[in-house]
Amino acid sequence: MTTGKMFILLGVGLIILGLVLDHAPGLFGWFGKLPGDIRIQDEHRSVFIPITSMIVLSVLLTLLINLFFRR
Structure with a gap:
């Protein structure tokens, strides 16, 4: 290609x-509401780390790429 x-x-x-x-x-x-996603909030700041959502997204994209671009 x-x-x-x-x-x-x-x-x-x-x-x-x-x-x-x-x-x-x-x-x-x-997205961002799965168990394992870390959300820390207080009065002045907010931290969001979507660990589980990123793992799910990575697996889905890997499957799609392997389906369409495998030789």
Whole structure:
């Protein structure tokens, strides 16, 4: 795959993701609320570390990439 085609596919994917997030915001409502995600808040600051959500996202992306780009 050439670099140009890869950038076109990446751009189309980002546009589709943006449209999905704009028209169905509840679809990703689980993100950041899974057990294992760390949220620390006090009066003046807030810290959010989405460990479990990032692991789930990483597994899903790995599966998708292996399905579409495996030779």
